[in-house]
Amino acid sequence: MARLKDWQDRLPLAxxxxxxxxxxxxxxxxxxxxxxxxxxxxxxxxxxxxxxxxFPGQTAMAPAVNRLAPQGWSFFTKSPRESELQPFALRDSVWQDRLLAPHGAPHNAFGVNRRSRSQGIEMALLLSKARSLRWTACDRDLEACLARATRHGHVTNRTPEPTLCGTVALVEQKPVPFAWRHLLPGTHTPDRLTVLDVTC
Incomplete structure (x- = not known):
């Protein structure tokens, strides 16, 4: 018993x-x-x-800084000036926007529903599989370009849960430069488009 008490006295309890x-x-x-x-x-x-x-000495220090602290942000981000594809579908002679983004919107359960993330892959697959694909330049507003658009190709949509079927227009749009944001009504301007007959 004395041995146990001796052991307890040595513990740093306080x-x-x-x-x-x-x-x-x-x-x-x-x-x-x-x-x-x-x-x-x-x-x-x-x-x-x-x-x-x-800064003073900035030019002389640049090679050493680039070797010691290289910055490769292009791996994580894409250029804000890069064109974006926006899908439209012809329903009852009216072109309807079929883009599921933004991903954090309430209709996507604030990002929990990942279906909107797969739509970009779906559009890329349609473009890669389309036969006789041709792009039409769009130098007017989007509605006018869609109104005079003609079908350029046929493709089968083989994605498991397709979001684009029937007559589909894929519009490549460029973002409006920040300096011109007050001169144009929207955030993007159409550059070119292609219309596909998509079978699901």
Whole structure:
């Protein structure tokens, strides 16, 4: 019994002294912040597109920064100026927008329903399998381009749950540049389109 009590006495069950805190002066905090902030600003500035701001020694440091801290954001993002495909289907002589995006919308259960994510793959498959595919340039508004569109190809939609069947127009649209956002009513302008007869 004495042996057990001896063992229990050696356990650190309580802390006898209050914890001590390390105090930093304001000068040390400012110096540490600057020591972290300056390299971060240099790395960011070197990797940003050309602008009016230039740091001292930026040009000389660029090769070393590119080797030590390479930035490959293009792997994770796509260009905001890249064209987008938007599907339309002809129903009762009226072209209807069939795009299921945005993915976080309420009709997609705020992103839980993943069907909208597969629609881009479905459109790519239709374009790759279409015979005699031809694009028609669209230099007017979208309604006028769709009104004069003619069928250019036939394709079978083999996706498990197709969203595009019948007469389908795939419109390639370019985003309106930010500088022109007040000059045009929408966010995208049609560039070209193709009309397919899709069998599901």
């Amino acid at each position: 802390v006898g002294e209050a914890l001590s805190f390390v105090r930093f002066t304001r000068r040390w905090v400012v110096l540490a912040a600057v020591a972290w902030l300056v390299p971060v600003l240099y790395v960011a500035q070197i990797h940003l597109p050309g602008n009016v701001l230039t």
